[in-house]
Amino acid sequence: MKVAFVGKGGSGKSTVGSLFVRHLIKNDQTVLAIDADINQHFAEMLGAQFIPEKAISNDANSADIRKYLLGTNKKIKDQGQFIKTTPPGTGSQLIRLQSSNPIMRRHTVPFATTGYFMHVGTYEDDGIGTSCYHTNLAILENTVSHTLCGDSEWLVADMVAGTDAFAGPLYLLFDVIFMVVEPTPESVSVFRQFKKLAEAAGMFDRVYVVGNKTMDDDDKKYVQDAAGDKLVAALGYDPKLRKVRQRGGMITDISAATSQELKAIQTFAAQCASDPNKSLALLHDLHKRHAVESYIVAAHGDLTHQIDEDFRY
Ligand SMILES: Nc1ncnc2c1ncn2[C@@H]1O[C@H](COP(=O)(O)OP(=O)(O)OP(=O)(O)O)[C@@H](O)[C@H]1O
């Protein structure tokens, strides 16, 4: 299962995402938790050690990951030929959620019993003004497209707020995307914008809503009215969660009501599991379009041959 949490800044993506990851681990699931946001609080909230040097967007780390993913795939000349839509093919090495996997060993930090934490990295100081965050997302896109989750294995990403990711394959690599929505007009309006973009990108069918910080039934109804049948769960406003954040600690005390909602998210997400080869076919379609863009051709030449029609996960 590959799951992403998105939403307006401050809506609670990291809080809901980390509660969900801890809920999964408590229920004997293995989780690769990825902080793909610029504001990096996910590690702290998960109780994982944050090691800045492990950012997968660091050049040396990206090169190491791509070299591994490349394996003996003859359709990719070298790791410099990876673009965000480069699909796995025969000979590619996949990321499996096991401590013996080289990428898990070198590029994640283990936490709790069966959690692995990875982070994309933030703006490099010398990158400010010259590069933008979505160039960092390319290594995340390669990582997610080359990860295969087995039974009881989850990839959970805390995503950057905003809509950059629609320009790439990122959203189609997830089985389900949960938009965290607060009972406020601002949050609902971000959901509506996201809905439009997701519909245009043909992937709104994978987008669902988790309400957050609801204080009463009116709040729940407010989110429900906006989300309609897309509403999967709604977490209440819990002052304890805010206090824990203020102290910069890890959330340990999860209320029964919140647990119930997290369970609903898990059950729902499990039903959304799609055949990874279907997502691969969508990635192929996108690659065919992306690889012929002029800046890609100028930098790499023709990369349309990277598609391996015979490959299955
Ligand atoms: N259910 C909740 N009850 C009370 N406070 C909450 C709840 N969910 C989130 N918060 C608080 O709201 C604030 C923002 O939450 P969080 O950092 O998870 O949001 P975010 O969407 O990840 O933000 P950013 O866009 O900055 O990454 C934090 O102070 C957090 O403690």
Ligand SMILES: [Mg+2]
């Ligand atoms: Mg966050």
